[in-house]
Amino acid sequence: MNLVPLLVLAFCLYRTDGDQNRTDRYFNRSSPVLLDLDLDLSAVFRRVDPRFLSVTIDASLAAEERFMLLLRSQKIQVLTKALSPAFLRFGGTRQDFMVFTPQKSQLDAGLADESYDSSLLPWWVEKQLKEDWTQQQLILRGEELQRKYHRVQFSELTVDLLHSLTNCSGLDLIFGLNALLRTADNSWNSSNARTLLQYCESKQYHMSWELGNEPNSFEKKAGVRVDGYQLGLDFTHLRKIMSESKLYRDAGLYGPDVGQPRDHKTDLLEGFLESGAEAVDALTWHHYYVNGRDTSLEDFLDPEVLDTLALKTNEVLETVKRVSPGKSVWLGETSSAYGGGALGLSDTFVAGFMWLDKLGLGARLGLDVLMRQVLVGFGSYHLIDKDLNPLPDYWLSVLYKRLVGPEVLKVQATQASFGRSKRVRLYLHCANKKSYRSGAVVLMSMNLSKKPARISVPALISNSTVDAFVLQSDRQGEEGLYSRSVKLNGEVLKMVDDKTLPSLSGVHQPPAEHLQLPGYSLAFFVFADAKAPACN
Template identity: 60%
Template sequence: MDRGLCVSVYLNKNRFFNRCLVLPRPSPRDADVYLDLDLSSVRHRVDTRFLSFTIDASLAEKERFMALLSSVKLQTLTKALRPAFLRFGGSRQDFMEFQPGESKGLRNLTSEESCGLTLLPWWLEEQLKEEWAQFQEILIKEDLEADYGDLKFTATTVDQLYSFSSCCGLDLVFGLNALLRTKENSWDGANAALLLEYCQARGYRMSWELGNEPNSFRKKAGVVVDGQQLGRDFAQLRELMSRFELYRQAGLYGPDVSQPRHRRADILGGFLETGAQSIDAVTWHHYYVCGRDTSLNDFLNPDILDTLNDNITKILEHGAPGKPVWLGETSSAYGGGAPGLSNAFVAGFMWLDKLGLAASRGLQVVMRQALIGPGKYQLVDPNLDPFPDYWLSILHKRLVGRRVLRVEMLSQLGQGERVRVYLHCASKRSSSSGAVVLLSMNLSDEPAVLFLPPSVSSSSVEAFVLQADQPGEQGVLSRNVMLNGVVLKMVDDRTFPDLRGTRLPPADRLQLPPFSMAFFLFHEAGAPACS
């Protein structure tokens, strides 16, 4: 079958309009998807920093790698994803201790001053990137074996991290070590107090977490901390924060448990009994599959995508009334990701579906693991070039607004749940009042036709269609992504490619190519919920 590079819009039953290459008219095998959109009411409102991301704490295992945060390229890519939280944490945070000492940083810098004073010389950046690519293999091995040594980090590490977040306009969330325990197995906050004291003296505004995946403490360190004790530990941290003027009202998030199965759900329930009043959001982690035991079929399997919905239901059942729920760490596959899959175009189906589903269920924040770190699921590669999921993220950040609307698929033929759609008000930066954006994906090797209701069929459409640069099912393993038929690549370290959509006339249907993801922006939808 001929492959369309962009999108077809059908003007009537006999004619269609195509801005790229000609697509064949739908055959009986194609999926006819009839959409019902509710533009009158808001289903949920997510945080302005809904799409957020992490930096893995392993970056600080050797302090010199923190200098990568001064890369012009990395700062350019990161600024484009603001507003966002930047979480610094992960498995190694529970083996890190702050070592006070003289700082090399400067106090009270503005974000622009912070950017200007920390730029990395090109020759040093090239050297660090080469060393970082090699060191990642050591870190991945440590993760697989859960073999972590104690790590001291200095004021310089804190300064570099805060300088990066300030320069890029991000809200820093710092993960504290929960495995510093007393003989009575309560949390020992003495080292955290030293860090808070230093950060307050520097004027560093940030939020805090305590511990990473406490359900795995036994495996990582031979320590068992039940949920109720963990809640008391958070209450202790909240009391510690109250001693510092800068952090009395600062955010505290937790407990960062893994997805709810067996003991993990028990830990969350016990934690909320004793710690709910201490936190500002309930955080948990989610991955679809194990990176060492998965396949391309898993990444294209709608049943696997649906497991997130079941997990969200379980978390919400345990949730504390009035407390927002966050996905505090998430990606496609745990264990550092799946080589050849988590860093390929196909991973975008999991990422876009997660963003759409999480918002539709009312989760306030989704933190992507990771902007930079060891493994195969980062947003940028060891050379600091974007992976496909980065381009998906920047389009989501630009186009998708806070207000979540209801969309239903009234009928589908031949595709099951391989066509998936979500609906938001458009972001203020992308369109005028009343505009909506349809997030859509086609997991099938056949085109899908989206039939639009009258509420939007009279609106012009701006189409942002993402496809791999190679055809067919094996093509989704490519690390190159096309926007409306053009491969996306940075022009230089400071300049993005053209990320504008293709303007299409009003029509009652859209065609979604095989193995594609798309944002369809309806500028004149006039949605009352978005006015």
């Protein structure tokens, strides 16, 4: 661990010794919110998939196929590999306008080579693609606003590049098929999908599948109405096709990627489960907190907005439990704001509060996988920007991967005389056993207020050393919430070079009676010596 002098750390962990002056010095003489921590280390509350934090690449990247070549960027490969284990879902609105057209693209097919190190994208090609992508995003944005989508033809190159990226980085590819190809009787026309599966099988591409994206909006975006029961029959048809393949008979099939419940209605979801539940390995739905076109900074920090995830999730879980009990439920696509994200918010430091809270709350509520929209590509909610540099939520995601295990534990924080705290939100997991020995636990923490918080450590873990990983904006105050840079323990995070991430070290501290959480901060506190029975 890199030890940084304590005096420069705004979040210092220390033994309480009555030195109020020292506390004031760290927290700009603002009286901290005092919280008591109550936790249960005796048993695992629930367990999520090891690939719980997963990512997407939006199908819009293939709207002009040459942009798929960006996936051969060495920087993207390195950044993607750091998120393993995870699923990588290729889908979104434009997947239902994509048609596989085998033709071996005139683009250099050698750039889809399976080797991690060979056939990297030449720097001048990458530079031109990044410059052109800015203009392409304007075109895609126009289509989104007008809801006028044109049919997109993609060749073997798109599939080759996606498989190469996931194969080299250790992610599991999920490919979204077009569900708007319909027959005269409005059932799914599977002929194009058969051609694609045959090609992928010929290449021995191990991958999973989806069918359709947000079928509840088919009529609005394409003038086609498909009810849930018919959609379930379509998935059953796809499962039959997969069962005829030696390679894909046991492959994953996920869906229906329905939008979140509106006005407490889950009709399409119920119809799908009645006819298609047996066909899918997990049920998928989408969640966004706000409309990216009319949201505000205040929404991103509002505990009531964050709590809407619980409302929507419980509606879905109750429907699944009633119609198809035991079926795994995933967020197949999710981020802060729908409509491509909120410009100037969804790709900045403040978006981390929604993201970390969704990871913590989603795991506790009963979701098994969350797929973050989007790793790279269209919109303002990406993890990697147009210059292929990692944004704050990327660094948050990598820290989560390294520190947080799949075992969810119970924890609650109460504020003296005020009951449960609303602006300090805490979640507890066993620590990742690849990074820490058995018995270690990690407290995920966030402070939505500018006022610092002081968390009392219960006797159960007060004798444990603590590794602190505290994320703050590189700028002070509210202005810093709009920043696209983030500091870990006082150091701005950035890649060392195109193939090297920084060390992402925590600050090792002796046992303490309190944790200090600065205003507007996100943190992981790892209690390495907790000896939690649930984590052994």
